[in-house]
Amino acid sequence: MTKLAERPDWVNRVYCEDALAGLARIPDGSVDLILTDPPYNLGKDYGNSSDQQSVADYLRWTEAWIDAALPKLKANGSLYIFLTWRYSPEIFVMLKQRMAMMNEIIWDRRVPSMGGSVRSFSSVHDTIGFFVKRKDYYFDLDAVRIAYDAATKKARSRSIFIGAKWLEVGYNPKDLWSVSRLHKEHPERADHPTQKPLEIIERMLKASCPPGGVVLDLFMGSGTTALAAKRCGRDFVGFELNPDYCAIIEQRLAALAQELTAEAMPQPEKKAPAKRRATVPKAAKVAVKTPVAAKKPATAKKSSAVKKTPARKARSAAVAEDVVI
Template structure:
C-alpha cells in the first residue's frame, strides 16, 4: 500500500490553509489546540461493518458507542465558543450519540438526509432504510450561522405567486428560503461524476452547505475522519482553513489529489456575523 506524505499543502495559494494528516485523530488530538476550531464536520464509521481497508468499522453495540464517546470527548474542546459540530450517523446509534452530545453541547437540529435510494426490493420484515441522520450541535447560543449563502432560490412560478405588494423587497423572496431539516440529495452512485474510490463518500453539496453556513470565511474546519477529502474540497473552494485526519493511505492520497485540483469559488459578499439561535427560525 502506498504511503503518501503526512500532510498536503498544495502550491495553489488558495489551498495553503488545507492540512491533510495521514494519522489517527484519536492519537493526535492533543496537537490541535483547544478553542481553535470554528466547525467540526464528522463522518465517522457507523458501526455497521463497512470495509475501509482496516478494522475501523468492526466495532458494534457498546464497544462502538464507547469508541464514539471517546473521540467526541477529544473533539468537543477544540471548538471555539461560537463553534458547532455536524455528525453523520445511522438511526441504529443516533439516539445514544445525540443524548451524549446534548449533555455537552446545545442541539440545534436533527437533519435527515434522504439519499434518494431507488426502489429495488429490499427487506420484507421492516421498512427499507433510505436515510442517514445528521446531528447539528453548537457550543452556545451564540454559535456562528450564516443563512444567506445556503438559501434556496424560489422558482419563477412560485416567486411570481408571492409577488404581492406586501412581499415586495423581502429578502427571503429575492434570495430564497431557508433549507429545511430534510435534505433530499442523491447518494453518489458508481457512475456519478463526483464519485471516487471510497465506499461511503458524501456528496459535496451536503458538506458545502455545512461549511458555508457554519464556518466564517477564513475560519478553520476540523474533520477527524477525512475519508476521500470532501470536507477539505469544500473548504478549499470557499476560503476556509482545514485540518483533517485519515488513517487509510489510499483515501489520504485521494484527498490530496482532489484538493490539488480545486478551483476556488468567486466570493461576492462577506458572511454575516454570529447569530442567536432564535433568529434563524425565520428565513
C-alpha cells in the same frame, strides 16, 4: 500528508493517522466547525476494524473522540455529525450532555426503492445532527438560502402571502435535504464506499464556518470536507487512518489546486470579430447597345451614276462587362 498554504503548521493538512492520537496537534479553541462522518459500525471494510466493533465498544470509542474533539472548537463553534438511525439516539444523548442540539437533519439519498429487506421498510436516509456550544454561535443563513422557483415568485402577489414577510434572497433550507448520493459514474466519485456529495458539505460550511475559518474533520474518508473548504474559501485540518484513502485525498486536492490556479489566471481578452464589409451582389452584365446613327433624309437624285454612300456606324463605347455598385 497534504499542505496547501503557509498557515500554522496544523492548518490545511490531512494527517494519515488515528484522530485520537493526532488531535493533540491542534490547539484548543482554534477551529470554527467540526464536520465529520465517523464509521457507522455497520461492518463495512475501510481497511481496518473501525466499522466492526461491538455496540458497547463502538459507543465507548465514540464518546472518547467526542471528548477529545470538542475542546478544539471555538466558543461560538458548531458541530455537524453524520449518523445512521441505528446509533443516532445514543450519540445524540452523548452530545446533548455537552452541547445544545439545534437540528436533526434528514438527508434523503434519493436511492431507488428496489430490493432491500422484506421484513422492514427500506432505509433511504442518513441522519445529521447539528449542535452548538452556546447561543451566540456563528450561523450565516443568507449564504445558504434557496432561490424561489418560478411558481412561487408568480404567487407572490396572491393573498396567501398577506401578513407574511417576503425575503428577496430566498427561503430558509428545511431540515429535509434531498440530494442524490454519488453513483458510480458521477464526476465527483472517488473510490470510497460512503462518500458524501460536495453540495451537502458546502452548505454546512457556508452556514456554520466563517470565510477564512477552519473546519476540522476527524474521519476524512475521500477528502470531501477538505475540497469543499478550499472551494468555499475556508481552511481545513483532518485525519484519515487508511493510507489508500490518504492517497485519494492527495490526488483530489492536487487536482483542485490546478483547477483553482487555472481559474485565477487572467484569461486573454477575446477580440471582437472584425466587421465584415457588406457584399453587394455583382450586377448582371449590362448589355449596352451602341446607338445607331440616324440616316440623313434622302436628297434628290442627281443622277443614276451617283452611288449612295452608306452611313458610317459609330464605334461602340468601351463598357466593362461586370459593374459593381
